[in-house]
Amino acid sequence: MRVLLVAFCVFLGISAASAQALKVGDSLSISVLQDPKLDRNVTVDPSGEIAFPLAGHIRARGLTPQAIENILRQKLKGNYKDENLDITVAVVAAPKEIPEEDLKPKIFVTGEVIRPGSYVVRQPTTLMQAIALAGGIGPFAAKKKIQVRRRAPGGDETIFMFNYSAYEAGLDLEGNIKLRAGDVILVPERGLFD
Numbered sequence: 169m170r171v172l173l174v175a176f177c178v179f180l181g182i183s184a185a186s187a188q189a190l191k192v193g194d195s196l197s198i199s200v201l202q203d204p205k206l207d208r209n210v211t212v213d214p215s216g217e218i219a220f221p222l223a224g225h226i227r228a229r230g231l232t233p234q235a236i237e238n239i240l241r242q243k244l245k246g247n248y249k250d251e252n253l254d255i256t257v258a259v260v261a262a263p264k265e266i267p268e269e270d271l272k273p274k275i276f277v278t279g280e281v282i283r284p285g286s287y288v289v290r291q292p293t294t295l296m297q298a299i300a301l302a303g304g305i306g307p308f309a310a311k312k313k314i315q316v317r318r319r320a321p322g323g324d325e326t327i328f329m330f331n332y333s334a335y336e337a338g339l340d341l342e343g344n345i346k347l348r349a350g351d352v353i354l355v356p357e358r359g360l361f362d
Contacts, residue, residue, distance in 0.1 A: 190228045192216055194259055196236070200244070201254035209260060222247055233257040273349030277302040280309035280355045289349065295330055296344050298353055305332060310358035316345060317352040 190196070192212050198220065199207040210218045216229030218236070223243040228236055236257045244253055274286045275298055282303025289298075295316060299305060305314075311332040318326045334340035347353075 188259070189230050189232060190236070190259070192229060194228075196228075196233065197256075197258045197260045198236075198240070199256045200240075201256075202248055202250055233259060275347050275349065275351045275353065277353045277355070279353075280306040280357045282306060289347065293347050294344050295347060295353065296335065298347055299332075299355070302353075305355055308357050310356045311336075313356050313358075315354040315356075316347065317354060318348060319350060 190212055192214055194212045196210050196212070196218065197208075198210060206221055208220075210220065212218055212228045216227055217225045218228045219225050220240060223240055226236065226239055226243075231239075234257070237255045240255050240257070241253050244255070272288045272290075275289055275293065276286050277298055278284045281299065282305075284302060287298065287301045293301075295314075299314075305311065309332070312334070314330040314332055316328040316330065318328070320326065328343070328345055330343040330345075331340050335343060
């Protein structure tokens with residue numbers, strides 16, 4: 169009796185999970201009984217769609233696995249003699265919840281500043297504004313050697329040099345660049361002869 173009760177609870181849990189609306193990052197297992205070559209795992213992409221052979225791109229976000237089964241059945245039926253295709257869609261894994269704070273765009277200020285750390289940027293921010301967010305440069309900063317390090321999507325890193333002293337004097341206004349999420353501002357400590 170206990171085994172039956174446990175099995176029924178597990179079945180209800182699976183049914184409830186499969187009835188939930190799909191969201192970005194959900195991984196789905198799709199099988200087509202009439203054509204096992206189509207069996208595959210797909211993931212709901214950032215645009216809320218899945219891609220499936222012979223069916224193309226399908227909006228999946230907000231739909232249930234049962235609704236995806238029906239859409240696939242409609243799109244695939246012209247390719248097979250048997251119009252009653254047996255298609256199964258099941259949620260394999262839901263994405264892990266990412267803390268909201270980790271999704272916000274950040275810049276990073278390190279080195280000889282008063283408050284080094286990461287700072288959320290909600291609007292366009294310049295290098296000087298970021299230094300101000302970090303409390304300003306410290307007493308031992310190498311003002312002429314400030315760097316902004318920016319990593320491109322391909323992995324290449326670009327380094328922008330900034331002369332804080334020239335900016336203070338009104339000479340290097342071009343160096344106060346607009347920052348992008350992920351930029352690292354490095355304010356080095358000055359050497360003995362700086």
